[in-house]
Amino acid sequence: MRLAVYLEKAGSGILQDTQGELSDEAILIQKAKDFDSEAWAQIYRRHYPKIYAYLRYRVGDIDLAEDITANVFLHAVEGIGSFTYRGFSISAWLFRIAHNQVTDHLRRKAKVAIEPLTEELLSTEDTGQETMEGALVRAELSLALKNITEEQRQVVLLKFFAGLSNAEVARIIRKPEGAVKALQHRALASLRQILGTEEKNEERL
Amino acid sequence: MKKDFDSILDKCLSQIKTGEVDIESCLRQYPEYVARLRPLLETAASLWQKPQPQPRTEAVSQGEQLMLERVVEKQSSKAHRKGLVRAVGDKIGIGGGVPGRRPFLSPRWRMRWVAVVASILALFVLSGGVVAASNNSMPGELLYPVKIATEQARLVLTLSEEGKTELHITFAERRIEEIVEMGKRGEAEQVAKLAPMVAQHLEEARQVIVATGEGKTIQELKAKLEESAVQQLAVLEGAWQQATEDTKPVLTQALETSGESYGTAIEAAIVSAPAPPLVGKVGTIQIFVTDPPAPNVFAVWVEVSKIEVHLAAGPDSRWISIFDDPENPVRFNLKEIVGVEEFVCSQEVDAGTYTQLRMHITEATIVEKIDEDVFMDHDAFVPSGRLKFVRPFTIEDGEIKGLVLDFDGDRSLNVTGAGQYMLKPVVMLLVPEGKGKPEQVKFVGTLSEEEGQWFITVDGNTYILDLSEVEEVEGTLEEGARAKVKGVLEEDTILATEVEVMAAEGQGAEGQEAEEVKFEGTIKTIDGDIWTVRVEGEIKTVDVSEANITGEPAAVELQVRVEGIVSGEIILATEVEVIEED
Numbered sequence: 001m002r003l004a005v006y007l008e009k010a011g012s013g014i015l016q017d018t019q020g021e022l023s024d025e026a027i028l029i030q031k032a033k034d035f036d037s038e039a040w041a042q043i044y045r046r047h048y049p050k051i052y053a054y055l056r057y058r059v060g061d062i063d064l065a066e067d068i069t070a071n072v073f074l075h076a077v078e079g080i081g082s083f084t085y086r087g088f089s090i091s092a093w094l095f096r097i098a099h100n101q102v103t104d105h106l107r108r109k110a111k112v113a114i115e116p117l118t119e120e121l122l123s124t125e126d127t128g129q130e131t132m133e134g135a136l137v138r139a140e141l142s143l144a145l146k147n148i149t150e151e152q153r154q155v156v157l158l159k160f161f162a163g164l165s166n167a168e169v170a171r172i173i174r175k176p177e178g179a180v181k182a183l184q185h186r187a188l189a190s191l192r193q194i195l196g197t198e199e200k201n202e203e204r205l
Numbered sequence: 206m207k208k209d210f211d212s213i214l215d216k217c218l219s220q221i222k223t224g225e226v227d228i229e230s231c232l233r234q235y236p237e238y239v240a241r242l243r244p245l246l247e248t249a250a251s252l253w254q255k256p257q258p259q260p261r262t263e264a265v266s267q268g269e270q271l272m273l274e275r276v277v278e279k280q281s282s283k284a285h286r287k288g289l290v291r292a293v294g295d296k297i298g299i300g301g302g303v304p305g306r307r308p309f310l311s312p313r314w315r316m317r318w319v320a321v322v323a324s325i326l327a328l329f330v331l332s333g334g335v336v337a338a339s340n341n342s343m344p345g346e347l348l349y350p351v352k353i354a355t356e357q358a359r360l361v362l363t364l365s366e367e368g369k370t371e372l373h374i375t376f377a378e379r380r381i382e383e384i385v386e387m388g389k390r391g392e393a394e395q396v397a398k399l400a401p402m403v404a405q406h407l408e409e410a411r412q413v414i415v416a417t418g419e420g421k422t423i424q425e426l427k428a429k430l431e432e433s434a435v436q437q438l439a440v441l442e443g444a445w446q447q448a449t450e451d452t453k454p455v456l457t458q459a460l461e462t463s464g465e466s467y468g469t470a471i472e473a474a475i476v477s478a479p480a481p482p483l484v485g486k487v488g489t490i491q492i493f494v495t496d497p498p499a500p501n502v503f504a505v506w507v508e509v510s511k512i513e514v515h516l517a518a519g520p521d522s523r524w525i526s527i528f529d530d531p532e533n534p535v536r537f538n539l540k541e542i543v544g545v546e547e548f549v550c551s552q553e554v555d556a557g558t559y560t561q562l563r564m565h566i567t568e569a570t571i572v573e574k575i576d577e578d579v580f581m582d583h584d585a586f587v588p589s590g591r592l593k594f595v596r597p598f599t600i601e602d603g604e605i606k607g608l609v610l611d612f613d614g615d616r617s618l619n620v621t622g623a624g625q626y627m628l629k630p631v632v633m634l635l636v637p638e639g640k641g642k643p644e645q646v647k648f649v650g651t652l653s654e655e656e657g658q659w660f661i662t663v664d665g666n667t668y669i670l671d672l673s674e675v676e677e678v679e680g681t682l683e684e685g686a687r688a689k690v691k692g693v694l695e696e697d698t699i700l701a702t703e704v705e706v707m708a709a710e711g712q713g714a715e716g717q718e719a720e721e722v723k724f725e726g727t728i729k730t731i732d733g734d735i736w737t738v739r740v741e742g743e744i745k746t747v748d749v750s751e752a753n754i755t756g757e758p759a760a761v762e763l764q765v766r767v768e769g770i771v772s773g774e775i776i777l778a779t780e781v782e783v784i785e786e787d
Contacts (some may be wrong), residue, residue, distance in 0.1 A: 181212060
């Protein structure tokens with residue numbers, strides 16, 4: 001609690017700070033607000049892979065996904081001053097930046113969608129380490145994601161890949177939590193139909 | 206009920222995810238939903254197990270470096286809050302731009318920027334696609350920072366000074382393209398941000414030109430600059446003319462800034478590498494005025510006593526008068542020229558590069574319509590009668606170029622608190638492409654008159670004869686008389702510069718076609734421009750005043766080849782070649 005008081009006095013906007021885990025993040029955020037390079041490096045390494053994965057599924061193109069991911073962190077550095085903790089994790093905040101950027105991008109370049117990405121996702125060149133099997137799985141998933149609605153896709157990516165809470169997803173996609181749950185249900189049902197058909201057939205046999 | 210199921214599904218998912226329970230134990234909690242829950246939970250579980258796309262390590266580290274550079278910048282800016290970092294944000298305009306005013310970097314930040322750029326470049330070498338894609342991006346778009354960063358990187362990596370200059374010219378052109386696009390989209394703020402960037406690129410180009418001094422490359426750069434100026438300024442003018450109320454002020458600023466920047470850069474290039482003198486090569490400048498539609502006032506009379514253009518020719522640079530007559534100033538009504546271009550004056554000038562135009566407005570009168578037939582004149586106060594435009598254009602040998610002074614009557618006219626009118630001319634100098642290429646003509650025809658307007662019939666076509674530019678008509682204008690006219694043909698009007706009336710012809714002359722002739726003979730007499738030539742025993746009178754004379758110096762008894770047109774008893778020669786007799 002002393003820490004929380006201190007931070008509040010420092011004007012960080014952190015009001016509640018009861019759990020140890022949150023305290024760590026609160027400290028990290030405070031350091032980030034002071035433009036501490038180490039804190040930022042830590043944030044970057046912790047969140048880059050998931051942000052990248054999310055963007056990769058959203059935009060498909062490897063270069064574009066990397067570019068937007070880099071931009072997300074530049075934006076975060078610019079905007080950290082306005083970030084207030086209030087139960088919204090830094091992860092959720094970064095995803096919101098990513099979501100906004102990609103929405104903006106898709107709006108401007110209306111034709112850049114998930115469509116051209118299947119082949120890209122099949123590519124194993126990007127890591128040089130990934131197996132062809134892994135690439136195929138991703139390609140299959142990418143195709144499946146293509147066939148669900150944009151909102152459902154966002155919920156799936158943010159919940160199952162980014163690991164965000166319903167409340168965080170709700171804030172990012174600007175919908176009530178109930179709607180997130182409903183979207184999650186519909187998304188899983190649709191994906192089941194697309195992905196699970198073969199599996200189900202096998203079970204029946 | 207559905208909502209309940211959504212919550213149950215969500216609860217199960219949370220429990221399974223945190224490892225509290227597995228699918229089976231979760232299903233046991235809700236036996237009534239097993240059939241519905243199982244496939245969904247299994248799908249969710251399979252999603253959690255899906256391998257995630259892995260980023261490329263080089264992209265990760267480059268991104269981190271880029272971010273940490275930004276962190277360091279932000280940290281330094283904390284020390285001097287209103288420092289330079291914001292400029293970096295502005296410059297690369299991340300994701301829609303960070304508000305701020307300084308568009309360019311200070312040297313210190315430029316150095317730091319170089320390091321960032323070099324690393325970005327390394328990244329982009331690996332992903333050329335993004336760079337290529339970014340080339341078409343516009344301010345505020347996601348890839349725009351990439352575009353700018355790539356440009357910076359190209360500047361850093363280009364070692365030769367002329368290479369850098371060329372890049373600066375190219376990038377200035379890109380900013381202008383962006384200005385035009387932003388103008389179309391109505392994004393005035395972006396236009397305002399881009400204009401200084403055009404100026405900055407051209408200023409950098411100018412500085413290199415000044416530092417490099419003479420040489421062949423300067424000539425090439427000058428040519429490139431001139432070409433760029435002509436094209437880009439024309440494009441900007443197009444955008445300016447189509448601007449909305451919101452974007453007009455910023456596009457005006459952009460056009461003026463760009464014009465000035467090009468002008469000063471070109472002048473620097475000309476000073477560094479004066480072009481060879483264009484002896485005897487002349488073109489013509491025509492001045493037009495126009496005014497976009499505006500309501501309110503009935504008439505706005507403006508008087509211009511002097512118009513000059515600046516020839517940029519190194520040591521020979523000078524102002525050349527297009528019009529200078531304080532006693533009889535050009536007078537035009539801004540309300541009458543709404544949407545049309547009224548011809549003001551025309552003047553033959555040396556061919557070359559011009560960079561500026563200035564004019565002197567001596568008087569302005571506002572005519573207010575008070576009632577149906579009641580008008581009141583007001584003398585408008587002209588606070589600054591001298592207007593100067595920096596706007597490069599070139600005049601080729603023989604070219605006729607039209608310049609349009611576009612008055613914004615509405616914005617020019619202000620009513621002061623005391624109810625007095627004040628004319629603060631808001632004028633844009635336009636050099637429309639394709640304008641002023643009317644045909645220069647010289648021919649003989651038959652005069653006719655109708656309600657004070659003279660016409661001339663040539664080859665069966667009747668043209669309006671505009672005599673306003675003719676200083677003195679040689680001879681007397683007479684119905685049915687043959688006249689020799691030199692001037693500019695524009696649609697159905699001949700804007701004459703010289704008119705010479707020849708002896709009135711009798712009946713049947715009207716509509717007579719000018720006959721072209723070509724012959725060879727011996728010069729018998731020379732009396733100034735009037736020669737006699739004997740051709741197969743017949744003596745022909747030849748007027749060589751307008752002819753292009755080549756070959757030997759003319760002398761009696763020399764052979765001569767003549768091309769021209771028959772005009773009554775005289776042959777008006779166009780080509781004369783004097784040949785030494787065998």
